[in-house]
């Protein structure tokens with residue numbers, strides 16, 4: 572599926588598909604077609620276990636997060652450079668990250 576071109580969310584899809592993601596704590600980045608969320612865990616081990624899980628799934632998808640970690644904090648930004656904006660892949664990876672975070676909170 573790497574060879575399939577990521578397609579930017581259409582104006583019609585945007586409000587519909589972004590609503591559930593925004594309701595789970597993601598926010599739109601200013602001046603950039605991207606979403607971000609900050610996660611906080613009990614300690615570094617939990618944060619890094621979360622990152623490992625997300626990293627494996629991101630690699631499988633061929634879709635990688637921009638992220639930043641210090642101790643128990645993980646900040647994630649998602650966007651698709653292949654289509655210069657948000658695609659369904661960002662929403663899919665956001666879903667994987669949220670589901671994973673549930674196991675480490």
Ligand SMILES: C[C@H](O)[C@H](O)[C@H]1CNC2=NC(N)=NC(=O)C2=N1
Nearest residue numbers: 573633634635636650651652653
């Ligand atoms: C060739 C390779 O699959 C592409 O460059 C992938 C890699 N990972 C990616 N990750 C993200 N976040 N956006 C992309 O457009 C993207 N493109």
